Amino acid sequence: MPAYNSTFFSEEAESGRIVGNFAILPIRTKFRGPSYPTNSDYDIIDEVLDLFRPNSFFRNFEIKSNSDRTLIYGILYVSSCLNKLNKRITRGEAVRILNNFALEDFSVPGDPNFPLNAVFNGPQNRNDYxxxxxxxxxxxxxxxxxxxxxxxxxxxPQPDKFWLAFSKRRFMNKSL
Incomplete structure (x- = not known):
């Protein structure tokens, strides 16, 4: 049985915003950034959260579109977030930890220390970067x-143990 791929390849073709081979898809968000806002009830973030648990059982993933690369990055990021949290952490502490983790220095595709440079192409110029x-x-x-x-x-009062159990799983044997 193959892993579940992204369903956003049509939106990827419509928006045409691709950097390297990473699809810049619309997100329903309250945070500032370059993503176009979307009116849809289902976006790539929802898809990442829906497909995280089933896809975390797979060691191989067939990439069919650039939106699959965005999905891969999201799944690996969720796994990293779950590793940062533990069973006895309150919601306030979890918010603080994940906000700091999201804003800390991270590598992007094309950087020498990015773990998936074999799957991702880097940006072509500084503006794309x-x-x-x-x-x-x-x-x-x-x-x-x-x-x-x-x-x-x-x-x-504590995080869902059924989600935290997936912190031990490694999608594609990789981590961010």
């Missing part, structure tokens, strides 16, 4: 915010 860095930062902030909402459903 800045666009990609801004988009990834906005993507990380929104993904962390929505992950907190899922982990602390119904004002739970």
């Amino acid at each position: 800045d666009l990609l860095r801004g988009y990834i930062q906005q993507f990380r902030q929104e993904l962390g915010d929505r992950l907190i909402t899922i982990l602390y459903k119904n004002d739970a």
Whole structure:
């Protein structure tokens, strides 16, 4: 059975915003960044969160479009976020940890220390690099915010243990 791919290849073709081979897809967000806002109820962040658990069981992933690369980055970022949290952490502490993690210095495709340079192409010029860095930062902030909402459903005092159990899984045997 193959891994689940992204369904946003049509939006990728419509927007035409691709840096290297990383698709810059619209996000429903409250954070500032280069992403176009979307009126859709379902965006790439929702897809990452929906496909994180089923895809985390796969060691191989067939890339069919550039939006799949955005999905891969999102899944690996969620895995890193879950590794930062532990079972006895409150919602406020989790928000602080994930906000700091989203804003800390990170590598982008094309940087020498980026773990998936075999899958991603780097930006061609400085403007593309800045666009990609801004988009990834906005993507990380929104993904962390929505992950907190899922982990602390119904004002739970501790994160959902069924989500934290996936922190041990390694999608594609990689991590950010």
